[in-house]
Amino acid sequence: MTASALAAVSRSGPATAPLRTGADFLADLRNTPRTIIVDGRTVSDPSSDPAFREAARSIARLYDFAAAPENLETMTYPSPVDGLPALRAYQIPETHDDLRAKRIAAEKWAELTFGLMGRSPDHVAGFFCGFAAKSSVFAAGGQQYADNVVRFYEHLRATHAYVAYAIVPPQIDRSKPAHQQADPTLYAGVVKETTEGIYISGAQQLATGAVFADYIHLSSIHPLRPGDENYALSLAVPATAKGVRLYVRKPFNLQATDAGEYPLTTRFDETDSMVVFDNVFVPWEHVFAYKNLEVTFNQWWKTPAHLYGNLQAQARYATKLRFLLGIAKRMNEITGNDATPPVQVMMGELAAYASIVDGMLKSQETMATYDEEGVLWPSKTSLYSVMALQSEINPKMVDIVREMTGAGMLTIPSSSKDFDNPEIAAEIERYYVSGVTNAQDRIALMRLAWDFIGSEFGNRHQQYEKFYGGASFLVKMNVFRSFDFNRSGALVDKALNLPPVE
Ligand SMILES: Cc1cc2nc3c(=O)[nH]c(=O)nc-3n(C[C@H](O)[C@H](O)[C@H](O)COP(=O)(O)OP(=O)(O)OC[C@H]3O[C@@H](n4cnc5c(N)ncnc54)[C@H](O)[C@@H]3O)c2cc1C
Structure with missing residues (x-):
């Protein structure tokens, strides 16, 4: 496909719906019951349940921000179908400037959640941009699958949809391939085929944000082996489809109910779900790869999907690190350590890591290259190098902050109720004061820091940064595959063939 053919693909599709607002998003959650299993009960409307309500509102704010007239230019682009605003997240980048614009839009959304909602609606959107841009990969399984993935992308773009995956x-037992598990319906796979579509049974992990999503993309990024064909799928199901059950891990905000004490947990717990498919019907038009090991594998690595999706992930991560540095700096100022040279050295180390992440984010754009079909690929080496380091630098950065703050995050009163008693409040005002601010502000900052670093929510984030893009040994293999070892080898050849010394 040439660049102009790519533009033609993205010019087709249904008319663009009016931009989705937060109220639209919440109404959609209310009006389309789903099956979420939490604490032994079933929740159908996450917008009204205490376990999910506040996170739903945080996502609603993303939609409101994008729909606000003053943000339209940053957060949307004219749909190639009819010129109406569509989310940048669904723009297939044709130029380096397009990539930059997508990155800036991702940063704007990330700032609204302080980088704490990783699977916001712009994450999987990037994957579908990559799939549609390179639908030839899906055509290897039959042209109908390529047509399906392009049409589905166009539908998502036109409706400003939210997809989780x-x-x-x-x-269960990673020592055995999918088809040798104790029961063929443990891993999500096809169990029946009709002229209308297919039926899926089994489970797949770990769909972050799925309780809020319109659709779930089901596939496998884990390598599958011959014999695993029933699991070699790429398809989409509505999160509300009959037979889809979302088993969420513990919603942290149910324990951390005081927003003053847990300002982040109470607002940004995006949830992670094991998805159980119980004989779920999927019409053929929502199937993009079917019983095809090669296409299932190639969709990740022979399309720019993984790069577009993770460009958003890195924009989010760079934002989160900026926030971390802000917290650390404020804490040092409050404790009067900010001007201490050893503390400045530690802050310098933190700033170096954050700047490397930021610089690598931008180099994914600037080093992007076109393939033979005119499709723009962000730099693989830039993305995978920083992702490979992320699982090592993230815990190190958090540890540096712990080191700098000593007991500061724990030397705070037990709860905000302590301020309700005037005598206790007076003593707290006296002893929890800082040289630069009052006790209330100091305590609020320390609570924010603890929620970011030490709470259950904060700890889940450390696991997230380690694993959201796959285990680090896999990410390092991606760097191995993309690095230009020929150029390195040429230098060695040159050194071995230097002219004789006089
Ligand atoms: C908070 C969070 C959110 C997530 N969100 C999503 C999401 O939205 N959608 C989604 O699909 N997935 C998501 N993931 C899942 C993520 O993609 C997986 O956790 C990740 O791919 C790692 O797979 P795993 O957990 O099965 O770990 P495993 O593959 O079991 O790896 C765990 C560890 O085992 C060791 N190991 C295993 N195999 C090997 C090997 N061959 N060689 C060397 N060492 C090995 C390594 O030490 C590795 O770190 C999320 C994960 C987390 C933690």
Whole structure:
């Protein structure tokens, strides 16, 4: 496909719906019941349940921000179908400037959640941009699958949809391939085929944000082996489809109910779900790869989907690190350590890591290259190098902040109720004061920092940064595959063939 053919693909599709507002998003959650299993009960409307309500509102704010007239230019682009605003997240980048614009839009959304909602609606959107841009990969399984993925992308773009994904098999017995598990319906796979579509049974992990999503993309990024054909799928199901059950891990905000004490947990717990498919019907038009090991594998690595999706992930991560540095700096100022040279050295180290992440984010854009079909690929080496380091630098950065703050995050009163008693409040005002601010502000900052670093929510984030893009040994293999070892080898050849010394 040439660049002009790519533009033609993105010019087709249904008319663009009016931009989705937060109220639209919440109404959609209310009006389309789903099956969420939490604490032994079933929740159908996450917008009204205490476990999910506040996170739903945080996502609603993203939609409101994008729909606000003053943000339209940053957050949307004219749909190639009819010129109406569509989310940048669904723009297939044709130029380096387009990539930059997508990155800036992702940063704007990330700032609204302080980088704490990783699977916001712009994440999987990037994957579908990559799939549609390179639909030839899906055509290898039959032209109808390529047509399906392009049409589905166009539908998502026209409706400003939110897609989550479950692309890792459950950790049941990793010593055996999918088809040799004790029961063929443990891993999500096809169990029946009709002229209308297919039926899926089994489980797949770990669909972050799925309780809020319109659709779930089911596939496998784990390598599958011959014999695993029933699991070699790429398809989309509505999160509300009959037979889809979302088993969420513990919603942290149910325990951390005081927003003053847990300002982040109470607002940004995006949830992670094991998805159980119980004989779920999927019409053929929502199937993009079917019983095809090669296409299932190639969709990740022979399209720019993984790069577009993770460009958003890195924009989010760079934002989160900026926030971390802000917290650390404020804490040092409050404790009067800010001017201490050893503390400045530690802050310098933190700033170096954050700047490397930021610089690598931008180099994904500037080093992007076109393939033979005119499709623009962000730099693989830039993306995978920083992702490979992320699982190592993230815990190190958090540890530096712990080191700098000593007991500061724990030397705070037990709860905001302590301020309700005037005598206790007076003593707290006296002893929890800082040289630069009052006790209330100091305590609020320390609570924010603890929620970011030490709470259950904060700890889940450390696991997230380690694993959201796959285990680090896999990411390092991606760097190995993309690095230009020929150029390195040429230098060695040159050194071995230097002219004789006089
Ligand atoms: C908070 C969070 C959110 C997530 N969100 C999503 C999401 O939205 N959608 C989604 O699909 N997935 C998501 N993931 C899942 C993520 O993709 C997987 O956790 C990740 O791919 C790692 O797979 P795994 O958990 O099965 O770990 P495993 O593959 O079991 O790896 C765990 C560890 O085992 C060791 N190991 C295993 N195999 C090997 C090997 N061959 N060689 C060397 N060492 C090995 C390594 O130490 C590795 O770190 C999320 C994960 C987390 C933690």
